[in-house]
Each structure stands twice: as structure tokens, then as C-alpha cells.
Amino acid sequence: MQMRLSCLGINSMLLAVLMLPVAVAQQAPKAEQELQQLQKQIKQTEQQVRQQRRQLQQAEQKLQTADKALAEAAKKLRDTASRKQRLEQESARLSQQQQQLQQQLTEQQQLLAAQLKSAYSLGQHDYSRLILNQQETGKLERILTYYQYFNQARLRQLAEINHTVTQLEQVKQQLNNQQQQLQTELTALQQQQQQLTAARSSQQESVSNLQALLKQQGSQLAYLRQNETSLQNTINELRRLAERNKDLSGLTAGRGQYPWPLRGRVLQRFGQNRQGGLASRGILIQGVSGANVQSIANGRVIYADWLKGYGWVIVVDHGKGFMSLYGHNQSLLKQPGDNVEAGEAIAQVGASGGQADPGLYFEIREKGDAVNPLNWLGKQ
Structure with a gap:
């Protein structure tokens, strides 16, 4: 009896082994088809990403x-x-x-x-x-x-x-x-x-x-990060340029007393989350198109150009590692190398760089790092 059962078990195993190539052969076309579909989806996704990037570049x-x-x-x-x-x-x-x-x-x-x-x-x-x-x-x-x-x-x-x-x-x-x-x-x-x-x-x-x-693309965060990286790279370049201005006295003496670059309601405060979740490194002041933007202190213009995400930007070096940055302007009134005085008009309020409404983006940098501008400005 045992001998008979053993023979039956061996026969079943042999049958299963003999049938394995048949099963594999039956499943192979299905796996190949799924692989092809997956590769097709990957290719379509890559094409969509490339198309979205082109659309974004065209929009910019x-x-x-x-x-x-x-x-x-x-x-x-x-x-x-x-x-x-x-x-x-x-x-x-x-x-x-x-x-x-x-x-x-x-x-x-x-x-x-x-x-x-x-x-x-x-x-x-x-x-x-x-x-x-x-x-x-x-x-x-x-x-x-x-x-x-x-x-x-x-x-x-x-x-x-x-x-x-x-x-x-x-x-x-x-x-x-x-x-x-x-x-x-x-x-x-x-x-x-x-x-x-x-x-x-x-x-x-x-x-x-x-x-x-x-x-639509869900890329606000990536876009903001790219813009911030671009700004930080620009600031790093400007720091090296600002080291030549040894005759400027910095901003330490007038802390908490400097005039506002623009009179208006603060729409976004330092450290507050912007659209996309990034913390703001400056403040956004509501304004009227064409109004004058004023330098907060004496200094020298070291940057005046269009910057992605910030529009027309002007940067004033005040010496001792201090810089003030004014973004989203409609137009610039000064050029690099120009000396400016406190209260002097250096730009006009606008909505450049992707802003929906006119306003001024304002930063103060100390040795390249953003500091809260509200701690340096006086009362409106």
C-alpha cells in the first residue's frame, strides 16, 4: 500500500514538473504585455513632464x-x-x-x-x-x-x-x-x-x-524653491561685490528707526508661509502701481535687473555686510554704481515677477542672511 502511494506521489510530482513550462509559457505573454504597458506609461509621463516644463518656461x-x-x-x-x-x-x-x-x-x-x-x-x-x-x-x-x-x-x-x-x-x-x-x-x-x-x-x-x-502641475513649491535658490545665488555673488564698498557705515546705528521703503499695509510678514509652504524671507507691502519706492538708508546700488520670481529687483549695499532688496517693481530708477540717499526714489511700485496685485517685496540681509525687516524699520 505504501509502495502504491509513493508511486502516486512521484507521478504527481513528475506531472507538475512536466506542466511547469506550459504554465510559464502561458504567463509569459501577460507579463510581457504588462511590462510594455508600464514602459509606455513611463514614456508618456516623461513626455508630459517635458511638455509641462516647456509650458512653464514659455509662461515665464x-x-x-x-x-x-x-x-x-x-x-x-x-x-x-x-x-x-x-x-x-x-x-x-x-x-x-x-x-x-x-x-x-x-x-x-x-x-x-x-x-x-x-x-x-x-x-x-x-x-x-x-x-x-x-x-x-x-x-x-x-x-x-x-x-x-x-x-x-x-x-x-x-x-x-x-x-x-x-x-x-x-x-x-x-x-x-x-x-x-x-x-x-x-x-x-x-x-x-x-x-x-x-x-x-x-x-x-x-x-x-x-x-x-x-x-495645474502642482509645482508651486518647486517653483518657489527654484526662485529662492536663484535669489540666494544672486545674493552670494553680490556679497563679494559689496566687500569693495568700505566707505559705507551699515545699518546698525539706526536699528528700529529707518523709514519705510513704501507706506502701506503689510500683506505678508517675515517668516510667514507663502503659497507653496515656504517661509518668507522678507515682507510684502501693499502699494499702488507707479508709486515711488524709497531707499531706507544711504548706500550704493549693486544690482538692478529682472530676477525670476521677483521681477524687477534693485539691491542697495549699505556697508558692513548689510543690504536691502526691493522686488516686484514696475520699473527701476537707478543703475548699478549709483549712490543713493535715505528717502530717495529708486524704483516704482509694480507687480512684476508673477504678482497678481501691485506691491513691494522688501528684504534686509546681514552678511547674506535674511533678517526681519520690521526690527529695523520705524513706525509707519
């Missing part, structure tokens, strides 16, 4: 282009407004000069009239009788002398009048030219305001597209 490029167009339009608008102001001042000066010349001409005409009246009074004498009367030769000489004096005075007065009239005509012509040029500047100003409005719309559209794309 469009944003940068829109920021530059807005800054250029704002600069043209600012320059034209300055020219218009100078023309108005020149027109006012010419108008005042015109009034003075007109008054001068009136006085000269009145003086000439008085001289003519005096000459007429002298003309009432009978000169022929005086000439024939040899006894009054002295009186004749005096009268002739008077006539010569009055004639010379009248000639001088007429020359002055002619000169004043010529000056008056020249001033009138200059004033007319100034008014025509002023009208041309006003027309250009209106066109540039339209360009500025169009540039702002383009910028807002680019910001919306970028934010929507980041939200």
Missing part, C-alpha cells in the same frame, strides 16, 4: 517679456511727463518775459510821446524871426542845441522800441513753438498711457497663465 518668458514691456512703457511715460513739466516751466518763463517786454514797450512809447510833446512846445517859436534877429543869437543857439538833444533822444528811444518789438516777436514765436511742442508731448503722453495700459493687461494675463499652470 512671456511674463518676463510683459514685465519688460511694462517697465519700458512706464519709463517712456515718466520721461515724457518730465519733458512736459520742463516745457510748461519754459512756457511760463516766456509768458512772464512777454509781459515784461510788453510793459517795457508801453513805457518806451509813453516816454517817446512825452518827448514829442516837448518838441512840439519848442516848435511854437518863430525860428525865422530868431535867425534874422542877430540880437537873439544866444537864444537861437540854445534852441538848436535843445532840438539836437531831443532828436538824439528820440532816435535812441525809437531804436529801443524797435529792439523791444523785435524781442517781443521772438518771444512770441518761441512761446508758440513751445506750445506746439507741448501739444505734441501731450499727444505722446496719451499714446504712452495707452501702451502702459496694454502692457499691464498683458502682464496680468501672463501672471494668470503662469499661476494657473503652476496650480
Whole structure:
């Protein structure tokens, strides 16, 4: 009996061994198919990632282009407004000069009239009788002398009048030219305001597209980290550059008393979580587009350019390892190497670099490390 069971067990094992290649052969196509599907999914995912990266780069490029167009339009608008102001001042000066010349001409005409009246009074004498009367030769000489004096005075007065009239005509012509040029500047100003409005719309559209794309891809955190890394690398480069400015005294002396770079509500505080979860290394101050951004202290501009994630950025070195950074500007008013004083306008408020609303991003760095700006600024 045992012998029979053993034979049956051996036969079952042999049968299973014989059937194994058949089972493997049946499962092989299924495994191969799953592997191919997995490889296909990986390839599709890689293509999607590459496509998303291209879309993000295109969105960033469009944003940068829109920021530059807005800054250029704002600069043209600012320059034209300055020219218009100078023309108005020149027109006012010419108008005042015109009034003075007109008054001068009136006085000269009145003086000439008085001289003519005096000459007429002298003309009432009978000169022929005086000439024939040899006894009054002295009186004749005096009268002739008077006539010569009055004639010379009248000639001088007429020359002055002619000169004043010529000056008056020249001033009138200059004033007319100034008014025509002023009208041309006003027309250009209106066109540039339209360009500025169009540039702002383009910028807002680019910001919306970028934010929507980041939200769709779920890459806000990675985007913010890239921007922060870019900023930190820039700061590290600037630290080496700032070491050359030995004549600056730093920010230690005025801690807690420095003026605000922009008056406005603080939308985001130092250390507060930003969108994506990263802690802010500065503060965000609400502002109005085009308002002036002011340097908090004396210093020297060491950076003024567009930076990804922060838009138009200007960095001022204050010496002793202290720097202040101003971001999301509409346009910059200073260039690297410019010396600035406390309270001096260095930029204009904007929403560059991906901001939805106008405001100023402000940092203070001490030896490259971000410190809480609120500890350095005075009360608003």
C-alpha cells in the first residue's frame, strides 16, 4: 500500500514538473504585455513632464517679456511727463518775459510821446524871426542845441522800441513753438498711457497663465524653491561685490528707526508661509502701481535687473555686510554704481515677477542672511 502511494506521489510530482513550462509559457505573454504597458506609461509621463516644463518656461518668458514691456512703457511715460513739466516751466518763463517786454514797450512809447510833446512846445517859436534877429543869437543857439538833444533822444528811444518789438516777436514765436511742442508731448503722453495700459493687461494675463499652470502641475513649491535658490545665488555673488564698498557705515546705528521703503499695509510678514509652504524671507507691502519706492538708508546700488520670481529687483549695499532688496517693481530708477540717499526714489511700485496685485517685496540681509525687516524699520 505504501509502495502504491509513493508511486502516486512521484507521478504527481513528475506531472507538475512536466506542466511547469506550459504554465510559464502561458504567463509569459501577460507579463510581457504588462511590462510594455508600464514602459509606455513611463514614456508618456516623461513626455508630459517635458511638455509641462516647456509650458512653464514659455509662461515665464512671456511674463518676463510683459514685465519688460511694462517697465519700458512706464519709463517712456515718466520721461515724457518730465519733458512736459520742463516745457510748461519754459512756457511760463516766456509768458512772464512777454509781459515784461510788453510793459517795457508801453513805457518806451509813453516816454517817446512825452518827448514829442516837448518838441512840439519848442516848435511854437518863430525860428525865422530868431535867425534874422542877430540880437537873439544866444537864444537861437540854445534852441538848436535843445532840438539836437531831443532828436538824439528820440532816435535812441525809437531804436529801443524797435529792439523791444523785435524781442517781443521772438518771444512770441518761441512761446508758440513751445506750445506746439507741448501739444505734441501731450499727444505722446496719451499714446504712452495707452501702451502702459496694454502692457499691464498683458502682464496680468501672463501672471494668470503662469499661476494657473503652476496650480495645474502642482509645482508651486518647486517653483518657489527654484526662485529662492536663484535669489540666494544672486545674493552670494553680490556679497563679494559689496566687500569693495568700505566707505559705507551699515545699518546698525539706526536699528528700529529707518523709514519705510513704501507706506502701506503689510500683506505678508517675515517668516510667514507663502503659497507653496515656504517661509518668507522678507515682507510684502501693499502699494499702488507707479508709486515711488524709497531707499531706507544711504548706500550704493549693486544690482538692478529682472530676477525670476521677483521681477524687477534693485539691491542697495549699505556697508558692513548689510543690504536691502526691493522686488516686484514696475520699473527701476537707478543703475548699478549709483549712490543713493535715505528717502530717495529708486524704483516704482509694480507687480512684476508673477504678482497678481501691485506691491513691494522688501528684504534686509546681514552678511547674506535674511533678517526681519520690521526690527529695523520705524513706525509707519
